[in-house]
Amino acid sequence: MEVLSDLAGERSGLMALAYRMLGTVADAEDAVQETYVRWYRLSEDERAAVENPAAWLTRVASRVCLDVLGSARVRREQYVGEWLPEPVPAASPVAAAAPPDPLDRVTLDDSVSTALLIVLEALTPAQRVVFVLHDVFGMPFDEVAEAVGRTPAACRQLATAARRHVRDGRARRASRALHDQLVAAFADACATGDLDALTTVLAPDVELRSDGGGKVSAARRPVRGADDVGRFLLGLIRQRPEATMSPIQTADGLGFIVHDAGIVEAVITVGVADAAVTDVWIMRNPDKLTAWE
Structure with a gap:
């Protein structure tokens, strides 16, 4: 049986995921903390029934982020002045994560740029979560669908719409x-x-x-x-x-x-x-x- 301490190594990957979904380190930390709390609250039998605890954590973290994004608009309206995503150093743990394929390295690096994070702010919560899971981290649509509670076909449509916004936002960018x-x-x-x-x-x-x-x-x-x-x-x-x-x-x-x-x-x-x-x-x-x- 996996216990909480056995899954501590998943934290960096979850932080990288949540930061790209939420745009600030503090929000990402809260989302990851809530994810581990939900794992901890499972009974021993429930934890034993989870075949892939790391995948379970990713699904739950994605759902937590989806909920946070759903309330983000209200929080933005209460924010004093302009809201911008949090810039992070290249060496920050949230900026680093192993890409699913070496060819995706540029996409992964670019996914923490202020320019792209601002574009992602214009997406719906579901579009943003699906885009990050599939286009940034290479998760198959079947697994994305489990994470966001949609069908694989619906997730493909969400990803297509998100990709169009991102492509439009990047079209004029200089080398x-x-x-x-x-x-x-x-x-x-x-x-x-x-x-x-x-x-x-x-x-x-x-x-x-x-x-x-x-x-x-x-x-x-x-x-x-x-x-x-x-x-x-x-x-x-x-x-x-x-x-x-x-x-x-x-x-x-x-x-x-x-x-x-x-x-x-x-x-x-x-x-x-x-x-x-x-x-x-x-x-x-x-x-x-x-x-x-």
Whole structure:
């Protein structure tokens, strides 16, 4: 009989799964904890009847995430300011998981990018769970159907719809090399305070969103347009002259971590499409920066 301690090794995989479904480490931890609690609450006979405990944990974690996603819209409405998914370092346990096939490595890495996680936010809860289980982790549709309580045919339809949204969201994205080149120019312009140079690399319809979670100062609404975004960024830099902005590699490509007096103040990720910076995402919510400390 498998006991709770015997299944502790499944935790990292469950965390990777739940993070991609929910978008924050804290929510993923809660979902995984609830999954283990449900296993622990089974009687000895019930646990003995489970032929594949690891698969049972995955099914239950998926259902827990599905329930959380169902209530997420209400929680988002109560959130102070803009809500963004939590960026995580490449070395974070939730960012790493063994792909079902080496050819899927790019898909797995990309699945923790801010750009893709924002696209996944636009999916229905069922679409998101099915997409993560099948397209990211390679779970067969028969097993996906058990996890989400749908037929395999219905899960295929959900995956097709989700894949279309994801494909549309990724269609204009630049290559990693071009992304990093433009983001480096973006950083140089910010460092020198050159508004003209900065607006040159920004798309005319660029959008900046910052997440403070109501705990630190952040723009309550998106800032849009090259001139407004450029002035907003340079204004932030002038307000915090002692802060340092250091380059980091993120799942989106080159990004930045901001320190002030040795404290992580922000993580900045950038979206690039059509040879211009189209999105600037600034994470300032301290609850979503713990992995970077």
